Amino acid sequence: MSQPADPADQPAQGLKPLPMVIFASRWLQVPLYLGLIVAQCVYVFLFLKELWHLVSHAFDFSEQQIMLVVLGLIDVVMISNLLIMVIVGGYETFVSRLRLQGHPDQPEWLSHVNASILKIKLAMAIIGISSIHLLRTFIEAGNIGGPTATNYTATGVLLQTLIHTIFIFSAIGIAWVDRMTLGGTGKGH
Numbered sequence: 001m002s003q004p005a006d007p008a009d010q011p012a013q014g015l016k017p018l019p020m021v022i023f024a025s026r027w028l029q030v031p032l033y034l035g036l037i038v039a040q041c042v043y044v045f046l047f048l049k050e051l052w053h054l055v056s057h058a059f060d061f062s063e064q065q066i067m068l069v070v071l072g073l074i075d076v077v078m079i080s081n082l083l084i085m086v087i088v089g090g091y092e093t094f095v096s097r098l099r100l101q102g103h104p105d106q107p108e109w110l111s112h113v114n115a116s117i118l119k120i121k122l123a124m125a126i127i128g129i130s131s132i133h134l135l136r137t138f139i140e141a142g143n144i145g146g147p148t149a150t151n152y153t154a155t156g157v158l159l160q161t162l163i164h165t166i167f168i169f170s171a172i173g174i175a176w177v178d179r180m181t182l183g184g185t186g187k188g189h
Helices: 018-054 062-096 107-110 115-143 154-181
Strands: none
Touching: 018 062, 018 107, 062 115, 115 154
């Protein structure tokens, strides 16, 4: 007489109505990801507009002005990268597989993405974006109290530095909690 198979080893034959509705609700996120793609298009437009501004004024701008515009372009690219991580990684993790295995353009990080890794990558991207903003602030804030006007105050620069530091500690905290959750083995990374 054979033993009955463990129900956990059997593939799901069909879901009951409530679990089926709950599981299908993940598709409600699709309009959110499509909206982020529209936001990505806006960032491409912003990048091209700023690039044109830089090229058309290249002979008029000072070195500092060129550096500020270039930092703005880098900022747009980093935010765009963040959008791609959220769109592709979030869809792959929370909605449905993209089935890109073997595709020559598959992002390297996508093959081992999960919610925990995505969280850390997003935290690092936010720190990178914050770093660019802080660098721009430091460059522009060099004129505080000087003859040329600046949009920054000493308090504003201090607060921005404090916020950036909080971002860094938050990312360290997320990574630490992730490491504790994995039992310090680093599996999945």
